[in-house]
Amino acid sequence: MPTVHYVQPDGSETVLEVPEHESVMRAAIVAGVPGIVAECGGQAMCATCHVYVRDGDALELPEMGEDEDEMLDCTASERTARSRLSCQLKNLDGIELTVEVPERQL
Amino acid sequence: MTASPVTDLPTVDWVDPAELRSDPYPIYRRLRAEAPVAWVPSVRKLLITSFSGCLYGEQHPEIFSSRVSNAHMIRAIGGRPMIRKDDPEHAAERSTVNPTLRPKAMKERWNAVFEANARAAVDALEERGPETADLNSDYARPLASQNLIDLLGLRDVDVETFARWSADFIAGSGNVLEDDEIWARCDRSRAEANAALDSLLPYLRRVPDDSMSSLLLQAGLPEESVRANIFLTISGGVNEPQHMVTNMVLLLSQHPDQAPDVESDGWGAVFDEAVRMYTPIAMVTRETVADSVVDGVGVPSGAQVGLILASANRDEAVFDEPDSFRVGRSDHRHLGFGSGAHMCAGKWAAESSIGRIAVPELYRRLPGLRVDEARPVTWDGFAFRGMTSLPVTW
Numbered sequence: 001m002p003t004v005h006y007v008q009p010d011g012s013e014t015v016l017e018v019p020e021h022e023s024v025m026r027a028a029i030v031a032g033v034p035g036i037v038a039e040c041g042g043q044a045m046c047a048t049c050h051v052y053v054r055d056g057d058a059l060e061l062p063e064m065g066e067d068e069d070e071m072l073d074c075t076a077s078e079r080t081a082r083s084r085l086s087c088q089l090k091n092l093d094g095i096e097l098t099v100e101v102p103e104r105q106l
Numbered sequence: 107m108t109a110s111p112v113t114d115l116p117t118v119d120w121v122d123p124a125e126l127r128s129d130p131y132p133i134y135r136r137l138r139a140e141a142p143v144a145w146v147p148s149v150r151k152l153l154i155t156s157f158s159g160c161l162y163g164e165q166h167p168e169i170f171s172s173r174v175s176n177a178h179m180i181r182a183i184g185g186r187p188m189i190r191k192d193d194p195e196h197a198a199e200r201s202t203v204n205p206t207l208r209p210k211a212m213k214e215r216w217n218a219v220f221e222a223n224a225r226a227a228v229d230a231l232e233e234r235g236p237e238t239a240d241l242n243s244d245y246a247r248p249l250a251s252q253n254l255i256d257l258l259g260l261r262d263v264d265v266e267t268f269a270r271w272s273a274d275f276i277a278g279s280g281n282v283l284e285d286d287e288i289w290a291r292c293d294r295s296r297a298e299a300n301a302a303l304d305s306l307l308p309y310l311r312r313v314p315d316d317s318m319s320s321l322l323l324q325a326g327l328p329e330e331s332v333r334a335n336i337f338l339t340i341s342g343g344v345n346e347p348q349h350m351v352t353n354m355v356l357l358l359s360q361h362p363d364q365a366p367d368v369e370s371d372g373w374g375a376v377f378d379e380a381v382r383m384y385t386p387i388a389m390v391t392r393e394t395v396a397d398s399v400v401d402g403v404g405v406p407s408g409a410q411v412g413l414i415l416a417s418a419n420r421d422e423a424v425f426d427e428p429d430s431f432r433v434g435r436s437d438h439r440h441l442g443f444g445s446g447a448h449m450c451a452g453k454w455a456a457e458s459s460i461g462r463i464a465v466p467e468l469y470r471r472l473p474g475l476r477v478d479e480a481r482p483v484t485w486d487g488f489a490f491r492g493m494t495s496l497p498v499t500w
Contacts, residue, residue: 029165037439041167041446043197045204045453070210106439 002092006033007054007100018092024099025049025087035101042087047074048106051089051099052082059095062088077102112404115152118144126488130388131429134417143403149488150282151391151412152405157421157441159401160413163392164445167192170392170411172448177391182278182292183341184300185334193447199335200451202325203318206257207451212458215316216257220459223252224467232472236499239478243495245468246351247344253459254343258336259310259317263302271295272344275337280489299340303333342387343452349386349492350377350460355468356496357383357431359477364433368470375434377461381419381442383431388416389489390444415441416491472500 004024006014018027028036028049037048044067053061061084064072068088072079086099118141121133126149134155137144142156154160163170172192180186188199205211227249234244251265251272260268278292303319307329310320318339322332357380358365366372389412398405405411420428424438443450450456468475477483481497 037445039439039443039445040449043201043204043447045208045449045451067205067208070208074209106436 002094003096004092005096005098006036006051007098008035009101009103020091020093023087023090024051024092024097025085025089028086033101035105036086037105038087040087044068044071044085044088047071047076047085049086050075050077050079050102050105051084051086052080052102053084053089054082054098054100056082056084059097060093061097062091064088075102076104076106111402112399113402115403115405116141116144118146118153119148121146121148121153123148123488127486127491130416130488130491131420134414134420137414138417138421138423143400143405145409149412150410152409153412153414154400155414155417155421156401157418157424157438160415160418160441161445162400163411163413164441164448166398167447169394169396169398170413171395172196172392174391174393174410178281179279179338179341181289182275182281182296183334183337184296185330185337187331187334187338189338189342189448196447199322199325199327199331200447202321202327203335203451206316206318206321207453207455209454209458211316212454216455217458217463219256220253220463221467223249223256224459224464227252227464228467228471231468236478239498241355241496241498242348242352242493245464246348246496249351249464250344250348250460253347253455254339257318257343257455258339259315259319260302260306262305267298268340269344271299272340275341276345276490279341296337299337300333303336307332339452342450345490345492346386346450346452347456347460347464349384350380350456351464352493352496353380353384353386354461354465355475355498356477356483356493358465359475361431361433362476364431365469366433368466371462372433373462373466374457376465377457378440378442379431379433379435382425382440383419384492385416385419385440385442386490386492387442387444387450388487388491389414390448391489412489415444474500476500 001017004016004018014033016027025038039048040046068085072083137155143154146153188196231245247269248265251269274292274295277288281288314320392411394407394409397407419440422428426437443453478497478499484495486494
């Protein structure tokens with residue numbers, strides 16, 4: 001079961017054990033992690049579950065699809081090379097992942 | 107930590123359905139204050155009117171199912187559309203139309219269509235003249251219809267016929283009193299729409315394009331589902347953008363200081379705040395499939411629930427002066443498009459076609475456009491609410 005650290009802009013952190021099939025977004029919604037809005041519920045129709053992945057290169061993350069790439073152009077906080085939609089991060093197979101929640105989602 | 111006490115579900119007996127149609131906001135305010143989660147026998151639903159409660163319902167589809175029993179919508183459109191299914195069944199249908207409804211498709215494919223339609227619609231409004239023009243019937247309705255005809259890839263149907271189908275499907279979907287006359291006109295419109303699809307669908311099978319109808323077909327869905335989802339789109343895709351044209355113009359007429367320059371990119375924010383103020387889809391229906399606790403109130407399994415998004419969007423617990431129109435307010439998100447898997451599929455299309463194109467085009471061509479105080483503004487609707495007449499002059 002992957003462990004996900006959600007780091008808020010003020011540095012505070014929530015740590016969740018995320019069930020294998022569940023996305024980093026859905027786990028945050030269920031646990032009430034602030035700053036993950038997820039307006040479209042995980043279909044890459046919005047960009048309100050945007051996160052910055054820390055040290056993502058060292059991890060085996062799902063590849064970014066065309067839809068996710070397109071929607072990341074619509075984020076409220078600046079898109080960087082570390083930007084992902086957390087709804088697309090799932091099936092993470094036991095890894096430990098740290099995501100930073102951006103200042104704004106809207 | 108001690109568990110929060112769970113209170114019993116209250117029954118509210120003072121909600122008058124006629125008043126919900128004529129002036130719902132004072133009722134919502136009282137419900138939020140006295141019983142934000144309550145059984146309301148006069149509408150035969152458990153109504154949730156708080157922001158937190160509506161959000162909870164939207165974010166927990168495993169409790170608040172969209173597979174509602176006795177759904178009038180299914181009777182009205184002759185099949186079960188995706189809005190009345192849960193994931194993963196819903197996602198299999200919804201994902202087929204998403205690609206043509208994302209912001210990139212708006213920019214690359216649809217905005218040029220919406221712009222041409224808006225220009226033609228302003229021509230017609232101008233011809234009508236500033237003494238008698240009604241922004242609802244002379245601009246908003248024909249324009250919203252034409253935009254959706256194009257998005258669906260329909261041909262050979264005029265805007266007034268199309269708008270009538272939409273109105274009849276909506277009337278049928280809300281026909282809780284089983285009015286025979288409503289079923290009769292709903293059935294007639296469905297027969298006409300089915301006849302139009304009898305010629306369109308075989309054509310699109312031979313010559314696929316990027317219209318919503320074609321994408322539903324290309325995904326290999328059974329034809330019954332294709333038709334149900336096209337009819338769902340016809341039902342939900344005219345009224346709401348139509349109402350947003352009149353909502354924006356009414357609000358800007360009352361608050362001219364908040365109107366952005368026609369060439370600026372401030373129109374998305376006006377659209378968004380207008381959706382919050384006068385949410386066109388005031389209520390979405392769900393059915394609980396497990397017991398839960400919402401805002402500290404016990405909600406039983408098997409209840410038909412109305413999430414009152416229009417009330418959530420005026421909740422004083424999350425919005426500062428919620429009854430004030432304030433473009434660019436950043437205190438909180440609103441729930442006007444729903445939140446979760448059933449978030450309005452047409453959100454980006456509506457923001458583009460209405461917020462960024464149709465309304466600024468009006469002010470570009472008719473800079474003096476305003477509500478004509480000499481003639482009455484009329485509203486109607488509970489679950490779906492908007493202006494039935496907005497007299498304008500310029």
